[in-house]
Amino acid sequence: MDFFRIQRPYALRLPRYQLSGGLIVAGVIPYLLRLLSFDDSASVALHTQTLFVVLASTTLGYWFVRNFVAYPGVEKSSNIFTSLSIAYGIVVSVLVVSRIEYSRFMLICGYSISIAWFYWATITYARKTRFRVGLAPFGDWCGIDESNLVAWVKLSDPQNEKSLIDAVAIDLRTDMPDDWERALADFALSGIPVYHIKHLKESLTGQVDLEHISENNFGSLSPVSAYMTLKHIFDGVAAAVALVTLLPILLICGLMIKLDSKGPALFRQTRIGYQGKPFVVYKLRTMTTGEVHSKDALRAAMTQSNDVRVTKVGRFLRQTRLDELPQFINVLKGEMSWIGPRPEAQILGNWYEADIPFYRYRHIVRPGITGWAQVNQGHVAEIEDVKQKLNYDFYYIKNFSPWLDMLIIARTVRTMISGHGAR
Numbered sequence: 001m002d003f004f005r006i007q008r009p010y011a012l013r014l015p016r017y018q019l020s021g022g023l024i025v026a027g028v029i030p031y032l033l034r035l036l037s038f039d040d041s042a043s044v045a046l047h048t049q050t051l052f053v054v055l056a057s058t059t060l061g062y063w064f065v066r067n068f069v070a071y072p073g074v075e076k077s078s079n080i081f082t083s084l085s086i087a088y089g090i091v092v093s094v095l096v097v098s099r100i101e102y103s104r105f106m107l108i109c110g111y112s113i114s115i116a117w118f119y120w121a122t123i124t125y126a127r128k129t130r131f132r133v134g135l136a137p138f139g140d141w142c143g144i145d146e147s148n149l150v151a152w153v154k155l156s157d158p159q160n161e162k163s164l165i166d167a168v169a170i171d172l173r174t175d176m177p178d179d180w181e182r183a184l185a186d187f188a189l190s191g192i193p194v195y196h197i198k199h200l201k202e203s204l205t206g207q208v209d210l211e212h213i214s215e216n217n218f219g220s221l222s223p224v225s226a227y228m229t230l231k232h233i234f235d236g237v238a239a240a241v242a243l244v245t246l247l248p249i250l251l252i253c254g255l256m257i258k259l260d261s262k263g264p265a266l267f268r269q270t271r272i273g274y275q276g277k278p279f280v281v282y283k284l285r286t287m288t289t290g291e292v293h294s295k296d297a298l299r300a301a302m303t304q305s306n307d308v309r310v311t312k313v314g315r316f317l318r319q320t321r322l323d324e325l326p327q328f329i330n331v332l333k334g335e336m337s338w339i340g341p342r343p344e345a346q347i348l349g350n351w352y353e354a355d356i357p358f359y360r361y362r363h364i365v366r367p368g369i370t371g372w373a374q375v376n377q378g379h380v381a382e383i384e385d386v387k388q389k390l391n392y393d394f395y396y397i398k399n400f401s402p403w404l405d406m407l408i409i410a411r412t413v414r415t416m417i418s419g420h421g422a423r
Contacts, residue, residue, distance in 0.1 A: 017121070018062065018117075018118060018121040018122070018125075019058075019059065019062045021117060021121060022058050022062065022114050022117045022118060022121075023055055023058055023059070025113055025114075025117050026054055026058050026109075026110045026111075026113040026114035026117060027051055027054040027055045027058065027110055028051070030054075030106060030109050030110060030113070031047060031048070031050075031051040031054075031106070034047050034103075034106060035047070046101060046102070046103055047103050047106055049100070049101070049102060050102040050103040050106045050107055050110075051106075053091060053095065053102050053107060053110075054106065054107060054110035054111075054114075056091055057084075057087050057088045057090075057091040057092075057107075057110070057111070057114075058084075058087070058110065058114045060087035060090065060091065061083050061084035061086075061087035061088065061114065061118075062118075063087075064082075064083035064084075064086060064087055065079060065080055065083040065084070065118065071195060071199060071200055071203035071204075072131050072150065072200075072203065072204065073203040073204040073205070073206070074202075074203050074204075074206045074395075074399075074404075074407070075203040075399075076122070076203070077119070077122075077407055078401070078403040078404055078406075078407055080115065080118045080119055080122060081115060081403050081406055081407070082403050084111065084114055084115050084118065088107075088111045092107070130150060130151040131150045131151070131166055131167065132150075132151050132153055132164065132165045132166045132167075133150050133151070133152055133153065133165065133166065133167050133168070133169045133195070133200070134153045134154075134155040134164070134165035134167070134168045134169065135152055135153065135154050135155060135169055135170075135197075136155055136168065136169070136170040136171075136176070136180065137154065137155060137156060138171075138174060138176060138180075150204060152169075153165050155168070165192070166192065167192060167193045167194070167195055168184065168187050168192065168193070168194045168195065169194075169195045169196075169197045169200050170184070170194065170195075170196070170197060171196070171197050171198070172194075172196045172197075173196075202395060202398075205391075206372065206376055206392060206395055207388070207391035207392050207394075207395050208391055208394035208395045208398055223364065223365055223397060223400035227400065227401065227402060228365070228400075231337065231402075231405075232334065232337070232366070235331050235336075235337050235338055235366075236331070236332055236334065238331075238338065239328045239329075239331035239332040239338075240332055242328050243328045243329070243332065246325060246328075249322070249325070250284075250325055250326070253265075253284055253317065253322055253325070254266075254284065256313045257284060257285055257286075257311075257313055257314075257317075260311050260312060260313040260314075261288055261289075261311045261313075262288075262289065263285060263288070263289035264285060264289075265284065265285060266282055266283070266284065266285060266326060267282070267283045267284065267285040267286070267287075268280050268281070268282060269281055269283075269345055270345070270346045271343035271344060271345055271346060271349070271367070272343060272344055272346055272349040272363060272367075273335050273336065273343055273363070273366070273367055274335070274363060274365070274366040274367065275363055275364075276360055276363045278346055279330070279335040279343075281327060281330055281335075281336075281343060282326035282327055282329050282330060283323050283324060283326055283327065284317055284322065284323040284324075284325065284326060285314070285323075286310055286311060286313075286314025286315070286317050286318055286323050287309040287310055287311065287314055288309050288311060320416060321370075321412075321415070321416050324369050324370075327369050328369075331369070334366075335366070335367075336366055336367050336368060336369065337365070337366040337367070337368045337369075338368060338369055338370070339368040339369070339370055339371060339405045339408050339409070340365050340366050340367050340368030340371055340396070341362045341365065341367055341368065341371050341372075341373065341393040341396065341397075342367060342368065342371055342373065342374060343367035352386055356386065356387055356390060358390075358394075359390065361394070361397070362390065362393045362394070362397065364397055365396075365397055365400065370408060370409075370412045370415075371392075371393070371396060371408065372392045372393065372395060372396040372404070372408055373389045373392035373393055373396075374412075374415070375408055375411035375412055375414075375415050376392055376411075377389055377392060396408075
């Protein structure tokens with residue numbers, strides 16, 4: 001079997017420049033730059049050896065990306081990180097067992113650059129190429145919308161229309177005629193993937209419909225406990241380091257708030273957290289202070305677009321997300337995580353729970369400073385927008401994994417730069 005000619009559908013087939021470009025930018029260029037600083041033959045030999053390690057790891061990662069069948073959209077993006085991480089992990093394990101020396105700095109650079117390159121190449125390719133998905137003429141495919149990634153083709157004769165599509169989407173839980181059963185088998189045998197329409201829609205939109213509570217990919221309503229424990233430990237350590245490192249910025253922001261308007265620098269509010277337990281969240285104050293009557297408490301808990309209560313300094317803090325810095329304390333206390341569904345004010349949580357099915361299920365994981373809904377949708381308050389936000393939250397819970405967390409971190413950085421979703 002040819003290493004690089006395993007048949008894959010057109011839209012999942014990565015462009016040939018992705019591998020060659022990855023080898024150059026992740027391996028060759030860093031090696032040549034390092035070559036300028038070499039002053040002895042031992043350094044040349046060590047880094048030349050590492051160059052071949054980077055080239056081998058990137059090539060293996062490319063093969064994994066091509067041959068791990070992934071749904072287009074969110075799952076395809078996470079597949080890139082997963083594939084390259086596994087490939088580099090395998091090669092490094094061989095080096096450790098064999099006690100072969102290598103440059104850690106150059107290997108880390110190669111790993112990081114290869115991931116960035118593969119993402120950039122994939123996104124660039126996706127903008128030029130739409131994935132053509134054939135829709136079977138029966139089952140439940142309502143709610144399918146046009147997408148920048150996908151062009152939908154309604155099928156009537158699967159055999160004659162095979163050349164028009166790159167994949168097939170069908171409701172696999174419905175009864176279908178015998179000729180379609182045979183056609184689907186033929187599609188799979190010829191290398192054209194057959195997707196369950198519901199799963200495909202989730203990957204394209206990054207949302208889970210609120211028809212009913214859905215199990216995760218391991219067949220359970222509970223997230224993977226092993227990763228949850230590791231994540232909790234990492235959260236605490238990272239929060240302690242961040243608090244010490246960013247303390248000067250916190251103090252400067254607090255001083256700016258005091259000079260800009262009357263009131264305390266810190267804002268405290270009771271919110272619903274992990275397992276539905278209330279806790280006090282800390283934020284930098286971004287609004288003017290004032291008494292709120294009980295009948296207005298629900299509206300006051302919401303931040304509206306262009307809210308007149310937001311101060312000048314507060315608007316800057318919201319756009320840059322610096323108002324979230326004190327929540328490192330909540331993470332250190334174990335009440336929050338770096339990444340997860342945003343905790344809602346208790347009064348809002350009670351209101352949403354009365355109107356939205358399964359709302360409490362979002363408390364199955366610790367709330368986060370940033371989350372999947374925040375990087376996709378931004379801040380919301382109205383009940384219909386909250387329902388859509390829950391679609392994102394449920395998608396995160398269903399696909400709870402380090403790969404999705406890494407994708408959220410990358411999008412959070414972009415959000416902080418652009419100010420998307422701030423109010």
